[in-house]
Amino acid sequence: MQHLDPELISLLALDDTVGDRSDRDHLRTCSQCADEYQACRRAVNAAKADPNPQLESPGPHVWQAIHRELGLSPELAEDPLRANSGPAPVRSLPSKQTSAGRPPSRKRPARNLPAWLAAAAAVVLLAAIGVSWIVNRNVATLAQADLQPLEQYAATGTARVVETNGIRELEIRLSANEARGYQEVWLIKPDLSGLVSLGVLDSDRGRFPIPQGLDLSQFPIVDVSDEPLDGNPAHSSVSIVRGSLGT
Incomplete structure (x- = not known):
């Protein structure tokens, strides 16, 4: 039996419409994937219960594990949570006109995720990493x-x-x-x-x-x-x- 990817399990925990019927059938028959799914679901439910949860900032070893697993470049080795913890640098505002005299293109505003969904995504990521660490510790x-x-x-x-x-x-x-x-x-x-x-x-x-x-x-x-x-x-x-x- 081929197990589901941990990333897909995390997405299924966030939104049960993700994936297809075979993925959901697998969760009903595979106890290992079902346990990981339930762990992620508990994290999502906890985040939904508190729309403004106080999440503990993960240590730098978490980013190191993510960096290593995804094979990111050395330029991204610094923990982004630590890098962004200080005050934002002051930057000069761009001119309203470009060098060619044309107004710059307007960017679409970023969509804001619901607070519980952003929190749930963070918790699920950490939960998935924690589950993976617990499982891999005995591998x-x-x-x-x-x-x-x-x-x-x-x-x-x-x-x-x-x-x-x-x-x-x-x-x-x-x-x-x-x-x-x-x-x-x-x-x-x-x-x-x-x-x-x-x-x-x-x-x-x-x-x-x-x-x-x-x-x-x-x-x-x-x-x-x-x-x-x-x-x-x-x-x-x-x-x-x-x-x-x-x-």
């Missing part, structure tokens, strides 16, 4: 692999086996989705005599539970195949990327 990486393209494909990627509270999952990240049909994730024996399907990868990244008792030393090859829409559950024999797990 151990057991094995990983570089995924290389096969034949006519050019995509590359990584595979990582992670264990969270005793549950193993395979995390896949690809540079692109190049499937002509759909992508399916497999664990395969080195001699190709046995293989296990973990599920469909419908984007360029995803997480898949690894069956309990499956010996990864016997199935160390990670394979993402290009499957046609023919109803045949067997491997198509056409692989997009492949790699071997190592510690």
Whole structure:
């Protein structure tokens, strides 16, 4: 089962019209995503109850985590809450005429969010970061692999086996989705005599539970195949990327 992105869970908590039916169906069947959703919903409800909440300013480590996760440039490394805590600098007003003698274009005024929605967005962001930190604190990486393209494909990627509270999952990240049909994730024996399907990868990244008792030393090859829409559950024999797990 592929879990929902934490960002989508936060948006669903803010507005239940976000997403589609499959996202809501997933929340009803996946306890892990449902727990994260409920945590975010509690934060939203708390913000709605108090239209002017006194939110505690997060420490600089929160922005550092956001900066690192989003891969922002070094110029944005400074915590914006700390950077904007002082008085605004005095700037000269621009001239009403440009150098070409034309009046400057008028900008549309910014829309003001309701106080509770702005507060809820901030609380949900911090709640999502807190939930992610609590979850990731117990995550151990057991094995990983570089995924290389096969034949006519050019995509590359990584595979990582992670264990969270005793549950193993395979995390896949690809540079692109190049499937002509759909992508399916497999664990395969080195001699190709046995293989296990973990599920469909419908984007360029995803997480898949690894069956309990499956010996990864016997199935160390990670394979993402290009499957046609023919109803045949067997491997198509056409692989997009492949790699071997190592510690």
